[in-house]
Amino acid sequence: MFSAASTLTLAQLLEVTYYARIALDRRFRPEDLERTPIMAGVAGEPGAEVQKLARDWIAEIQLHEGRPVDQLKEETLEEYQRQLSDLVEKRVRLESKPDPVRGRRLLEELRRLVPIPVH
Amino acid sequence: MSAPLILYSANTLLAYRINQIYYSERHFVWCNPYFSASAPSIDVQMPPSSTPSDICRNLVGDVSQQDVHSLKIQSNRTGIRTGASSRRNAGQITEEQFREIDQIVSAAKLADFRPLLYVIPFHLVAEQAKPVPPADRAHPFSQEYIIKDLPRLSFDVLEWSWR
Numbered sequence: 616m617f618s619a620a621s622t623l624t625l626a627q628l629l630e631v632t633y634y635a636r637i638a639l640d641r642r643f644r645p646e647d648l649e650r651t652p653i654m655a656g657v658a659g660e661p662g663a664e665v666q667k668l669a670r671d672w673i674a675e676i677q678l679h680e681g682r683p684v685d686q687l688k689e690e691t692l693e694e695y696q697r698q699l700s701d702l703v704e705k706r707v708r709l710e711s712k713p714d715p716v717r718g719r720r721l722l723e724e725l726r727r728l729v730p731i732p733v734h
Numbered sequence: 735m736s737a738p739l740i741l742y743s744a745n746t747l748l749a750y751r752i753n754q755i756y757y758s759e760r761h762f763v764w765c766n767p768y769f770s771a772s773a774p775s776i777d778v779q780m781p782p783s784s785t786p787s788d789i790c791r792n793l794v795g796d797v798s799q800q801d802v803h804s805l806k807i808q809s810n811r812t813g814i815r816t817g818a819s820s821r822r823n824a825g826q827i828t829e830e831q832f833r834e835i836d837q838i839v840s841a842a843k844l845a846d847f848r849p850l851l852y853v854i855p856f857h858l859v860a861e862q863a864k865p866v867p868p869a870d871r872a873h874p875f876s877q878e879y880i881i882k883d884l885p886r887l888s889f890d891v892l893e894w895s896w897r
Contacts, residue, residue, distance in 0.1 A: 617893060624825065625819070626819045626822075629812070629815055629816040630816065630819070630820070631811065632816075633812065636809060636812075640784075641868070651867040651868075653866055653867065654866070654880060655867065659783070664736065667748040668773045668803065680853075681832070693805055696805060696809065697805050699812075700805070700808040700809055700811070700812045701808075703812045703815065704808070704811070704812070707836070711833070711836050711837075711840075713836075713837060713840035714837060715840075715841060717837050718837040718840050718841025719841050720847070721834050721837055721838045721841070722777060722838050722841045722842060725751050725752070725755060725838060726751070726846075728751075728754075728755055729750070729751040729754045730895055731747065731812060732750075732850070732891040732893065
């Protein structure tokens with residue numbers, strides 16, 4: 616499932632999984648995505664290669680499930696979205712080597728600088 | 735259909751904080767003219783099934799139940815990383831800032847993903863709000879918008895605490 620994922624850089628993987636998750640959430644079939652790319656016209660929209668890979672991944676899901684994405688149950692769609700997020704998180708753990716001490720310090724500083732907005 | 739009066743957007747506290755500090759108080763948001771499907775407007779028909787209200791309620795539920803496997807929270811972590819990667823590639827943040835965001839997202843606790851509701855007067859963002867094209871089968875009223883660089887001065891923020 617999700618061919619070519621292992622050959623992508625982390626930046627590419629982030630882009631493709633984000634785009635594919637959004638398309639799944641809105642139940643876009645591959646042909647829908649080709650005809651009306653989500654985020655078209657927004658600066659920073661995904662490049663043609665990213666869009667093609669996302670379409671391929673949704674086609675793989677449809678093939679695996681034997682039906683179009685817009686006919687899949689909510690739980691099934693969520694499971695695939697979870698798999699996509701897991702792909703990213705595993706790669707992040709592998710490549711960016713989280714430093715818990717530094718991460719906690721940065722997070723504390725961020726919380727201090729931006730308190731919960733109150734009106 | 736006429737332009738909406740208000741757009742609503744569900745976000746997390748962590749995303750809000752990162753945008754405030756690392757992106758000069760500019761926020762990338764998906765937004766919707768419908769607040770809730772359970773309290774339908776008499777002016778518009780049939781809101782989509784996943785409204786800002788639903789998203790906020792689900793996030794509050796996941797945070798309060800300490801659901802470490804929450805799909806919404808996992809997706810938000812990935813979304814924040816994707817945004818940071820995109821802004822680094824666009825030269826809007828440095829490699830070091832990208833690494834900091836990455837470390838923050840890894841260290842974030844469930845409580846950092848508490849939901850916030852942004853209330854955005856449409857007339858302030860009419861030029862920036864890009865409509866998201868729906869799939870042909872989607873309901874024609876389920877219009878979403880993306881705003882790439884929403885200035886903090888253009889919206890109000892409510893902390894969501896209802897389940």
